[in-house]
Amino acid sequence: MLWRFRGMWYVWNMLKGMCSHILPPRCLCCGGSEPGSSGVCGPCAQGIRPIPTPLCSVCGSPSGTAGVCLGCLTEPPPFDRMTSAAVYDGLIKDILHAFKYHNATFYKAFLGKILFDELSKEEVACDVVSFVPLHWTRMISRGYNQAALIARELSRLLGLELRFDVLRKSRRTLSQVGLGRALRKKNITGAFCASGVADRAVLVVDDVVTTGQTAREVSMALKKAGATRVVFASVGRMLI
Template sequence: MPVIRTVIFDLPLRVVGGLRDAVFPPGCAHCHVRTGRHGALCPSCWSELRLIERPFCEVLGTPFQRDPGAGMVSAEAIANPPAFDRLRSVAVHDGIARDLVHALKYRDRTDLAPMMAGWMVRAGEEALSSCDCVVSVPLHRSRLFSRMFNQSAELARHVARLSGRRFEPQALVRRKRTSQQVGLTANARELNVRGAFIVPEQLSPAVFGRRIVLVDDVYTTGSTVSSATRALKKAGAADVTVLTFARALSGPI
């Protein structure tokens, strides 16, 4: 057995990759049709992904139907300024984007995280280039025990790796077990997560005065990331950018 292991480890990476592809042919991460490489979508699925591109609100990342000019902010961001400094997302939370999020979150498809994180790095390029660290929205320990992994932490870990930034997985803790947000009204969601997060005292130096990218899988009403941002700002964070894979939108884009 040691001889076999030595032979395998001495093989060039392209040969090992070829052997893997022969046993597990690369397929679309959504529909599983054959593709040229692993960790990708086929052209058909890619064309159905509703990417969020400029022009959009510089604060909330909400797409504009017409280009109002550089640096414009939406009426919503002016009327109700968020707790965070800006929001960036890859795609609208419907169709294929929603399927990918659900597969990662509920079907243990952690193999999707590197691909999704790669797109998130592109969407949050400006914030990541100037941030000090990447933080994920945490699960309560009881939920983490039952689910066995945190999808937001998986995304954040790969976002940090791909962008060359430090990942601080313990910088934010969920101290209150909250109810599932799905099905709750916007007000109920906000009450559900109020005071749910805290920065541990021993981790405060990693947050104080820092520019932080806060990673979550989906942005819906913003109650969860807003509560998390308040905890980070209370601990002295200088700037918080929320970066998600998907973003729920009520109107057309």
């Protein structure tokens, strides 16, 4: 029986190798030739805008001056560091929208790579990687958790363990999109619980940060469960 599976695996790899010669790799965004190592060509990559510097060394938002921003000084957030790879607009907004709502999961390696590149600029200093969970009802309707797919790619690149059992969404919430700041806070307060992270430094992955309220709630749950350090990393960040 085993030799049959081995034979099929061998044929599959041979076909894949042949296809890569016949069909050269294409840019994931425009379909053009010569994509870079991330799978996206040079002109498309230029449409992805990094967060304008200088950034707050805690919340990672553009603060105008280097160091810790006034918001983090007056009201220190529950996370130790928040960082994002790109401004949530233009091409990255389109990619993340397709990735999240239209099953375009083939972007996962690209999104994991740009987040890895961003995190590689500094010391990550985390023990495990986790992600913002979906409520089980949303998980069934969507079929996948977009943050978990990015976290899997990132954990592989960082060589860190990916933990699926750390965070849980304990109740359903409305989509944060379109809600005002006060409603967003009310919508998400107390929606997450965490366990199994005592004395661990956790890197939490999400696709987009808007007001940062989800990051705060998730980080509070992790700290309550004994996490020593929480780094929150997203691919996109809405500048508000």
